[in-house]
Amino acid sequence: MKEVGKIWMNAKLVPFKNAKVHVLTHALHYATAVFEGIRCYNTPKGSAIFRLPEHVDRFFNSAKMYSMKMPYNKKQITDAIIKTVKNSTLKECYIRPIAYYGYGELGLTPTQNKVDVAIACWPWKMGESKAGKFTGAKCKISSWIRIDSAAQPMKAKAASNYANAGLARVEALKEGYDEAIMLNNQGKIAEGSAENIFILKNDKIITPPLTAGVLEGITRDSVIQIIEFNGGEIIEADLDREDLYVADEVFMTGTAAEVKSVTEIDKTVIGNGKPGKITKALQKSFIEVTMGKDERFISWLKYIKN
Ligand SMILES: Cc1ncc(COP(=O)(O)O)c(C=O)c1O
Incomplete structure (x- = not known):
């Protein structure tokens, strides 16, 4: 990890190296933490944080679901x-706010401990993510x-979700795949271990409903809105495994992944085995939106002056 700038810890900016917690921090033992993953993009008009209010809302909702x-x-966190981003002097980065039960008592009941909040950011260039973004993930x-x-x-x-996601990710990587x-x-x-999923079949774009037990992805919502603004339609419906195998295109969305093409699932080739036309068009539209080139979605960008 490239150590740049400072980390905001309980309202103080501390040097990256010094942003430490005690080994008996509650969250370290019981995964009692909620967090966010946000991107700041280097747009032609300066650095801009993507859908900041939505991420802050989700951060607070995650905490509420855990009685934290x-x-x-919200204004203070925003x-x-x-x-934190300004202080980092990074033009583009990944931002990680986290709220967690800290050091105090170490029983199972978390609520007797103090909630600590930290915000860190680190370099993460657009398009730079896990294998398969532009070539198609397996x-x-x-x-x-x-x-x-x-x-x-x-x-x-919540951090606790990611033990499950991590098992899936590691299993996939061990077997030579890019993602689970x-x-x-x-x-x-x-969903994927850190992405929502969509398929294209017979010109229809389908994604599992939130009731399928998925994270309400902000990129998922962005892509849905972009498609709908462009006159397209999204169907939210349960999908079976075999629907993926016979799809014309499959793509995933996430803050880190952005819009990622999937070209193989369980060694079954999807479509013609290359990133599909609609996926590529969406990747392009998404880049335009995040770069502030699509006026219709300009309110999604919070420009900050470094
Ligand atoms: C499990 C899971 N699903 C979906 C997503 C995509 O969500 P978002 O687009 O808000 O980053 C993520 C990433 O945060 C995730 O961890």
């Missing part, structure tokens, strides 16, 4: 994110089932 009392309000349907929302709130972006796709406990397609 955020010690700052300002802190902007301040995915595996994971043998690990996505945690059921009846077991824990999967709409929360997880089924829910009904055997329906849920």
Whole structure:
């Protein structure tokens, strides 16, 4: 990790190297943390944070789902994110706000501990993400089932979700794939380990509904809005594994992945084995939106002056 700038910890900017926690921090033992992943893009008009209010809202909703009392309000967190990015002097970066139960008691009940909040950012260039972004990812349907929302709130972006996602990711990588796709406990397609998923079949774009137990992805929402603004239609419907195999195109969306083409699933070639026409068009539209070149979505960018 490139150590740049400072990390905001409980309202203080501390040098990157000194942003440390105690080994008995509650979240380290019980995964009692919620977090966000946000991007700041280097646009022709300067650095801009993508869909900041939506990320801040989700951050607070995630905390609420876990009865975690955020010690700052949304405006304070928003300002802190902007301040951290400005302080980093990075023109483009990935931003990671995290709220977690800190050091204090180490029993299972988290709520007796103080909630600590930190915000860090680090360099992450556009287009620079996991294998397969522009060439097409090779995915595996994971043998690990996505945690059921009846077991824990999967709409929360919580650290505890990522043990499950990590198992799927590692399994896929060990077997030579780029990414995992997880089924829910009904055997329906849920999502990737850190992405939502879409298919194109007979000119229809379909994505699993939020009730499939998936994260309410902000990139998912952005892509849906872009398609709808362009006169297209999105169908939210449960998908079976075989729907993916016979799809004309498959793509994934996420803050890190942006719009990523999937060209192989379980060694079955999707479409003609190359990133599809609609996926490529969406990648292009998404770049235009994040670069502030599409006036219709300009409100999604929070320009900051470095
Ligand atoms: C499990 C999971 N699904 C979907 C997404 C995509 O969400 P977003 O587009 O808000 O980054 C992510 C990434 O945050 C994720 O971790």
